[in-house]
Amino acid sequence: MEEKFLEFARGWLDEFGGIVIEPTWLEWNDGVVLNLARTIQAERVFDRLPILADALEEAGCTDPILLEHFRYPGSHRCGCWILDRWLGELE
Numbered sequence: 310m311e312e313k314f315l316e317f318a319r320g321w322l323d324e325f326g327g328i329v330i331e332p333t334w335l336e337w338n339d340g341v342v343l344n345l346a347r348t349i350q351a352e353r354v355f356d357r358l359p360i361l362a363d364a365l366e367e368a369g370c371t372d373p374i375l376l377e378h379f380r381y382p383g384s385h386r387c388g389c390w391i392l393d394r395w396l397g398e399l400e
Contacts, residue, residue, distance in 0.1 A: 337368035
């Protein structure tokens with residue numbers, strides 16, 4: 310399932326907006342990035358997206374579009390389309 314997620318995330322995000330998800334980011338620190346994403350989505354605690362951005366950055370992500378998307382205040386009251394797409398493909 311993880312391979313399916315990585316393939317989807319890299320392909321879809323590269324096509325729409327030039328965002329590429331590196332497998333090393335998701336594997337960093339025992340998978341903290343993917344675990345945070347899953348928790349945020351499952352518990353609908355989108356106010357924690359800036360923490361996800363910090364974790365991505367610490368994992369080596371330098372993509373300003375992706376990082377700013379997760380850090381933009383107030384933009385995630387109803388959800389996050391990136392997390393919806395990432396995690397929806399895992400189910």
